[in-house]
Amino acid sequence: MQLINQMKVEFLSIPANVAFARVAVASFASQLDYTLSDMEEIKVAVSEAVSNAIIHGYENASDKFVRVVASLTKNALQISVEDDGRGIEDIKQALQPAFSTNPERMGLGFVFMQSFMDSFQVDSAPGCGTRVKMVKKVSTLVEQGSQVSPEH
Ligand SMILES: Nc1ncnc2c1ncn2[C@@H]1O[C@H](COP(=O)(O)OP(=O)(O)OP(=O)(O)O)[C@@H](O)[C@H]1O
Ligand SMILES: [Mg+2]
Known part of the structure; x- marks a missing residue:
């Protein structure tokens, strides 16, 4: 599918940037006709x-960089983090529901990513970093001209 827009952003590995990344990608994605629930996902x-x-990835070190790339086609958004x-040593194990290397965590992040997105892929190797690629398709086709516009 033909790329119609792309953004790349890099930011420090601090928790405040989780919200930044979420808003940045959502704002970029709003160029397509996603439903509110798709946007939440x-x-x-x-x-x-x-x-x-x-x-x-960075074990909470705050001086590293996380890269997010978002690409738009006519009816889908691809996100790479x-x-x-x-x-990750064992990707299959990491993807299992409720698996976490941190006993205080739920081990559900990958489960959410997989269930909310239409495609999902993890590339990772010990010492070499991790890349998560996800695609969300536009699920509702808003038919052109089918909506009644209010009379003025
Ligand atoms: N970017 C990453 N770098 C290294 N390890 C990772 C990375 N992402 C995930 N993992 C490994 O995969 C496991 C599962 O991740 P997942 O997001 O499903 O659960 P969690 O982060 O442990 O818990 P939760 O997301 O519910 O807080 C993690 O515990 C961690 O061991
Ligand atoms: Mg997680």
Whole structure:
């Protein structure tokens, strides 16, 4: 599918930037006709991926960079969230519901990303960082001219 727009942003690995990334991607995504619930799902997926990069990838070090790339086609948004952190040893295990290397966490971030997005892929290797790629399609086709516009 043909790319119609793209954004790339890099920010420090601090928790305040989870909200920044979520709002930045949502604002970019609003160029397509997503429903409110689709937008909420995109925001959660971005928050979970960026949180993982900060918490697990960089083990809460605040001087590293997280990269987010968002690409728009006519009817889909692809999001890539990347860190250059510690990487994931066993991706299959990491994707299992309720698996976490941190006993205080729920182990649900990847579950949300997978269930909220239409496609989901993790590339990672120990010591080489992690990249999560996700695609959200526009689910409702708003038919041109089908909406009644108010008379003035
Ligand atoms: N960017 C990353 N770098 C290194 N390890 C990661 C990364 N993202 C995820 N992981 C590993 O995958 C596991 C599962 O991630 P997931 O987001 O599903 O759960 P969690 O972050 O542990 O808990 P929750 O998201 O519910 O707070 C993590 O516990 C961590 O070990
Ligand atoms: Mg998580």
